[in-house]
């Protein structure tokens with residue numbers, strides 16, 4: 001076992017992760033690469049649709065995505081929570097309101113991720129289940145662009161809470177307390193059914209079990225939790 005740690009495990013690990021996983025996947029790799037210096041990791045980042053294509057083509061050792069693939073034969077394991085939250089500018093009239101009905105939210109102009117995005121898919125599903133139409137103000141191809149557009153007053157959006165890590169425009173965004181939110185999702189690691197996983201891939205799979213330990217909660221830069229605009233009142237103890 002000690003020999004393992006010292007780098008006896010050698011080889012390549014090819015990972016493909018969906019866009020939103022880039023907020024935590026590289027951080028997860030830090031301790032992994034330290035523990036296994038002999039493993040060389042490459043990370044491909046693309047949206048859900050592209051990652052599914054790569055999975056179908058068996059192009060990577062493992063994929064990370066926001067929902068197990070339904071369209072193709074694959075095995076998958078959940079390893080981390082991925083709550084989707086409603087984001088608005090901090091000065092939005094609904095900020096701070098409790099239990100906002102989904103129908104009320106649907107009156108707001110929305111900023112949507114591009115077609116093929118898993119985030120977009122989950123949000124469209126929720127609205128469709130409630131027979132509500134989304135008022136699309138604009139489509140943007142990145143989480144960062146959406147956060148900036150929210151601050152710019154263009155509309156509201158639904159994004160993974162992970163997108164608030166590190167580079168969020170802190171203090172300028174609020175999480176709205178809307179019924180049905182957060183949409184409770186998970187991050188899954190997946191590989192084609194029947195694929196013979198390499199020792200290196202198995203090592204990483206095993207390592208992912210500790211993921212929650214390495215992915216810290218969204219930092220709140222406000223002294224008092226009650227003052228944190230990123231937490232809806234309902235979740236403030």
Ligand code: PGA
Pocket residue numbers: 018019020021046047048049065066067082113116117118119120160
């Ligand atoms: P996306 O995927 O980055 O393609 O939106 C994220 C997810 O499926 O949760």
